[in-house]
Amino acid sequence: MERHGAAAGGDVCMCQTVFPAHANHRGELSAGELLKWMDATACLAAEKHAGVSCVTASMDDIQFEEAARVGQIITIKAKVNRAFKTSMEVGIKVTVQDVLTNVEKIVSVAYATYVAKPGSAGKIELEPVNLLSREDHLEHSLAIERRRIRLGYEQVFQNLMQESNKEGDYCDSFEEEDAVSTDLTHVQSIELVQPPHANHHGNTFGGQIMAWMETVASISASRLCRSYPVLKSVNMFKFWGPSVVGDRLVFNAIVNNTFQNSVEVGVRVEAYNCEEWIKNQARHINSAFLIFNTVNDKGELLTFPRIKPITKDDMRRYHGAIARRRIRLARKCMLSAKEDKPSDSWERSNQAYVSYSNIAALAHLAAKPGWEVTSTLDDIKIWTHEEGDVLSFKIEMQVKIPSHLAFSLLSDFTLRQQWDKHFLTCEVLQAVNEDEKIYYITSPPMTGHKPRDFVILVSQRQPCKQSEPYIVAAKSVTLTSMPPSPEYCRSIILCAGFQIYTDGNNSCTVCYFNQVTSGVMPYLAANLTGSSKSIEDTALECIKFLELKGSKY
Numbered sequence: 200m201e202r203h204g205a206a207a208g209g210d211v212c213m214c215q216t217v218f219p220a221h222a223n224h225r226g227e228l229s230a231g232e233l234l235k236w237m238d239a240t241a242c243l244a245a246e247k248h249a250g251v252s253c254v255t256a257s258m259d260d261i262q263f264e265e266a267a268r269v270g271q272i273i274t275i276k277a278k279v280n281r282a283f284k285t286s287m288e289v290g291i292k293v294t295v296q297d298v299l300t301n302v303e304k305i306v307s308v309a310y311a312t313y314v315a316k317p318g319s320a321g322k323i324e325l326e327p328v329n330l331l332s333r334e335d336h337l338e339h340s341l342a343i344e345r346r347r348i349r350l351g352y353e354q355v356f357q358n359l360m361q362e363s364n365k366e367g368d369y370c371d372s373f374e375e376e377d378a379v380s381t382d383l384t385h386v387q388s389i390e391l392v393q394p395p396h397a398n399h400h401g402n403t404f405g406g407q408i409m410a411w412m413e414t415v416a417s418i419s420a421s422r423l424c425r426s427y428p429v430l431k432s433v434n435m436f437k438f439w440g441p442s443v444v445g446d447r448l449v450f451n452a453i454v455n456n457t458f459q460n461s462v463e464v465g466v467r468v469e470a471y472n473c474e475e476w477i478k479n480q481a482r483h484i485n486s487a488f489l490i491f492n493t494v495n496d497k498g499e500l501l502t503f504p505r506i507k508p509i510t511k512d513d514m515r516r517y518h519g520a521i522a523r524r525r526i527r528l529a530r531k532c533m534l535s536a537k538e539d540k541p542s543d544s545w546e547r548s549n550q551a552y553v554s555y556s557n558i559a560a561l562a563h564l565a566a567k568p569g570w571e572v573t574s575t576l577d578d579i580k581i582w583t584h585e586e587g588d589v590l591s592f593k594i595e596m597q598v599k600i601p602s603h604l605a606f607s608l609l610s611d612f613t614l615r616q617q618w619d620k621h622f623l624t625c626e627v628l629q630a631v632n633e634d635e636k637i638y639y640i641t642s643p644p645m646t647g648h649k650p651r652d653f654v655i656l657v658s659q660r661q662p663c664k665q666s667e668p669y670i671v672a673a674k675s676v677t678l679t680s681m682p683p684s685p686e687y688c689r690s691i692i693l694c695a696g697f698q699i700y701t702d703g704n705n706s707c708t709v710c711y712f713n714q715v716t717s718g719v720m721p722y723l724a725a726n727l728t729g730s731s732k733s734i735e736d737t738a739l740e741c742i743k744f745l746e747l748k749g750s751k752y
Contacts, residue, residue: 209247209279209289213240217267223427228267230430231410233293236275237309238406241289242398244277245313248287249325252398255405256286258311258436259349260530265304266429267295273306280335281342282325286314288342310345316400327664337566343663344558348551352435352526355551359522378507379423381516384454384464386419392446403442408468408485411450412436416464416489419452423462424503428491431461434523440484442470449481456520457503461492463520488523525549553676554635557658560694561672564591564712579738589693591714594738600749602699602707603661606669608748609697609709610659612638618744619737623650628681634659639681642690652687654678665701668710672696709745711738 213236215221221232238255245253267273273295280288293306317323330336388411390396396407413430420428442448452466465488469481493501508517529549567584570593574581582593598605608614616622621642629637636657644650653675660670675692683689694714699707 209244209249209277211240211244211247211277213243213275213277215273215275217269217271217273219269222269225427226269228269228271228273229410229413230263231413233263233267233273233306234261234409234413235404235406236273237277237291237293237307238311238404238409240275241277241291241311242313242405244279244289245287245315248279248282248328249313249315249323251315251317251323252400253287253313254316254398254402254441255436255438256312256314257349257438258405258409258433259309259345260435260527261307261309261433263307263431265295265306267306270298272296272298278338279328280310280338282328283346284324285322286312287325287328288312288345290338310342312349333566333568337562340562340667341555341559343660344555348555349435351551355526356519356522359525360518363518363522378505380507380509381454381513382509384419384422384452384506386415386422386450386452388415388418388450388452390448390450392442392444392448394444397444401443403444403446403448405436405438408438408442408448409433409436409487411448412452412466412468412485412487413489415450415452416466417491419454419464420462420489420491420493423454423457423506424493424501426493426495426501428462428493430489431492432490432527434463434488434490434527436485436487438485440470440482442482442484443472445472447471447476448484453516454506455488455516456524457506458524459502460500461490462503463523464489464491465516465520488520490527529553550631550635553656554658557656557672557674558660558670560674561670561696561698561712564694564714565593565698565710567591574735576735578742579735581734581738589714591712592734594711594734596709596711596738596742597702597706598709598742598745598749599706600745601705602669602701604749604752605699605707605709605745606659606661606671606697608745609699610657610671612636612640612655612657612673614744618740620740628654628678637676637678641687649686649688651690652684653690653692654681655692669699670696671699709741711741 215236217228221228223229238258242253242255273293276292278290280290289311291307291309291311293308294303295306296303315323315325328335328339330339390411392403397403417428417430447470449469449471450466452464455463455465466486467483468485470484471481475482495501506517508514526549529552570582570584572580573583578597580595582595584591584593613625613627616625623641623643625638625640627636628639631637638655638657640653640655642651642653654677655673656676658670658672662669673692673695694712696712698710698712700710701707
């Protein structure tokens with residue numbers, strides 16, 4: 200197996216002035232044109248790192264935050280965040296700049312997966328990305344979390360569909376007078392793949408297929424709203440197979456559901472070569488779901504009419520759109536949330552994103568610049584970090600046990616009572632999977648105050664390679680089955696956890712982080728807060744606990 204990869208990874212920047220040929224009737228950059236540019240730039244970044252030809256495997260959910268107008272400048276930056284043997288994640292950031300005001304705004308931030316396709320037979324193994332900056336390290340660590348979400352998406356979707364079927368979650372508004380039959384929104388388009396649509400190996404550019412999909416989906420949505428729809432987001436483009444020059448691509452688009460001010464259009468793409476065309480033997484190469492809204496002359500959002508599913512397949516797509524919307528809203532809430540968001544609701548539709556948010560919050564906290572050392576002992580070092588009304592702590596401990604054993608002991612919060620006096624009780628409410636558990640914790644009362652309690656999600660991750668840390672992240676979540684009790688003061692963990700680095704066969708560095716805001720002093724996350732003496736005492740108890748347990752293995 201060959202190994203390929205540029206030492207510094209792939210960083211590519213493209214700047215493009217928006218000309219009338221790139222714009223729609225409103226003078227705004229066509230979403231399809233932008234998708235082509237994004238794919239081309241990201242593919243160049245992937246090929247720069249891989250050193251061989253690459254093809255688009257998928258593009259994660261895309262949100263369009265700003266529109267670019269004729270005369271403005273679009274800048275697209277793409278960078279390989281992480282290589283996974285033969286595939287890699289590429290981060291894409293799109294900004295728009297007004298040349299007259301020099302104001303720059305973010306249009307979209309997206310992540311795409313590309314697969315290396317060498318010209319010769321056989322597989323290749325990509326070299327790891329060379330991480331040069333703090334941001335490189337952060338994106339590299341979070342790329343594995345985003346990959347978990349991609350791989351688990353289909354299972355989450357199927358669970359929501361089964362839940363919908365069990366509950367009999369059927370809409371009773373199909374008989375509304377203004378409900379529109381889905382058949383009226385069906386649009387079909389056929390494109391012949393020409394050489395300008397393909398790369399140097401003859402494979403159709405993924406961005407070109409995305410652009411064609413946006414066009415046919417826009418026409419479908421316009422039949423419902425009798426206006427000019429605007430693409431706002433896309434639910435993951437996933438490429439199931441290639442198409443080449445000479446193929447006929449058939450695009451079928453239909454409205455799946457409407458949600459007052461937005462509409463979801465599903466697009467299915469099938470490819471045929473000459474022989475398959477005659478025999479009507481299609482190859483399903485892509486599917487995606489595009490979300491549009493539409494505005495009036497004043498820029499006000501217009502309401503879409505309800506749709507009326509007719510067939511069993513219409514009903515399946517109708518409820519599929521509801522499930523995807525639940526996932527989409529959960530994703531938007533989690534990934535756009537501030538690090539200091541108090542508490543996330545734990546639901547079937549958002550579990551993967553809450554877990555991502557948990558790991559990401561700890562990674563962002565650990566990567567922050569400006570940590571100041573406030574105390575140093577033989578085996579303990581204490582840092583603080585202040586930002587606005589948020590105070591954060593970092594406690595570094597040198598421990599003489601293997602890192603994997605420290606990880607096992609610290610990730611089990613039911614053991615924490617043995618070294619942390621701020622834990623009164625701790626029980627597991629849900630063992631979600633081997634990497635996620637939800638705990639209910641109580642803490643002793645302070646003088647004149649009620650005892651405190653917490654409901655927290657603990658996410659644990661083992662490293663993919665030796666240089667990476669073990670991770671134990673904790674944050675508060677909201678469970679409907681565990682409402683606040685009048686006996687306790689429900690407290691919130693913003694961000695807390697451990698990063699455990701391997702130093703040797705029988706030694707490791709344990710870094711504990713916690714983050715609190717003024718007026719909130721959680722016992723769990725802030726158990727090392729207060730005086731330096733209190734912090735040092737708790738850290739010494741932690742070291743003693745770990746080394747005592749470690750000596751028994």
